[in-house]
Amino acid sequence: MPQAKTPTAVLSLANVFFSTFIAVSGDVYISDLLFTSLPFPLTTGCCSQLASLASQPPCHRLCAMLGSANGAAIVSSAMKKMQVCRQNRRQRRSATCLAAGVGFLALIALSVFAAAAPATPPPAVKELTDATFEHDTQASTGATTGHWFVKFYAPWCGHCKAMANAWEDLAKALSGKINVAKLDATSNSITAKRFKIQGFPTLYYLANGKMYEYRGERSVEKLKAFAEGGWKSVEGETIPSPLTTFDVLKDELISAFLQLQGIVYHAPLPFFLLFFIGMFSGILLMCLCSLCSSKKEQKRSAVASRSVKKKD
Incomplete structure (x- = not known):
């Protein structure tokens, strides 16, 4: 019975998938592992064709899967890109190792200089x-x-x-x-x-x-x-004992009283004016508070009387 050919759409998708993966990752072996788990459905004939290709080397298998005249050129280009990527990786690793070595040597040098430098003496006073x-x-x-x-x-x-x-x-x-x-x-x-x-x-x-x-x-x-x-x-x-918190507060109160006394002595009129304004404001505030409390009591008594009348 003749083998079923792989559909053109499947081959095109495989072409794009494998060529893109090789160009990006630069690793044919990993793409070979992914070969058995393609993200698209395959027919029975296609599966048998893939199985027959499994015994071939990765590059030949990919060429057969691509099914085109320029398949080898694509794979060759991918391999070149893979080699370039590997060379770049080696160069980056070498540069990283060199930078790490230079940094380590600089750290050692700084430590030696810091240990050798004379310590700053404490102030004499x-x-x-x-x-x-x-x-x-x-x-x-x-x-x-x-x-x-x-x-x-x-x-x-x-x-x-x-x-x-x-x-x-x-x-x-x-x-x-x-x-x-x-x-x-x-x-x-x-x-x-x-x-x-x-x-x-x-x-x-x-x-x-x-x-x-x-x-x-x-x-x-x-x-x-x-x-x-x-x-x-x-x-x-x-030598006097250290001041306690009470001593500090007492001194602050005495200092505030002396300052207030100086204000009264040098500016008596503004002081007494502020004093009477403050006293009047305090009395007014007390009257307002008492008035509000009396109104609340009247409302409570009225509500209580209404509730008693309703019960009767």
Whole structure:
């Protein structure tokens, strides 16, 4: 019985399918695997023809399936494209490996340079704040971190700016023996109130739970002599305890009252005018609230009386 020929539409579809897949993927072996699962129905004769082609090499099988004179040219072109794709893949892999190697070497070089570079030394003068003062100095809680020479300053103070270099030199000269620090009293008001700072700069030497104020010449030699033992000749005061939350609130209320008192003293008429306006507004608001509540009570009583009458 003669074998049924593969329909022209099937061959055309196979032509498009296989040539496109080879041109895109560049892999004849994978297209050969897909050969047994074409996405279109085949007749019995077509299936037998495909089975007879299965024993042939992939390229010959495709040529037979294409069923055209230029089938070999199409497959040859596809194979060339496949070789080009493989070469491109190899080149990309080589470039990727080269870039990875260069990046790895650069990372190693940076690590070596970072390890060899000298570490940035900490500042000679320690900067204290409200949050770190007691933790670092332990002024009233044991003083286990050593003695501290602290400068309370203000950024706008000319005398503070004039002695800035001397304070830095003092910190370097006493490094490892005495802690030299500074605190901005304008932005750390809690610690400034604790030590009752009223002028700038104020210099306190903190040792053994007491504070010794320095009032001498602000040269490096004089400051160094005071820190190395001169403070013992000065009468010390007990270091005040850290302020509690209640102390801070109390100081804020006192400050607000003093500001209000100054307003009353310097501008009494506007103050009393605002006071009476506020008092009148409060009384008016209370009257409106009482009126609204009385109306609601009247409505409730009226509704209750109506419901009683309906029941009767």
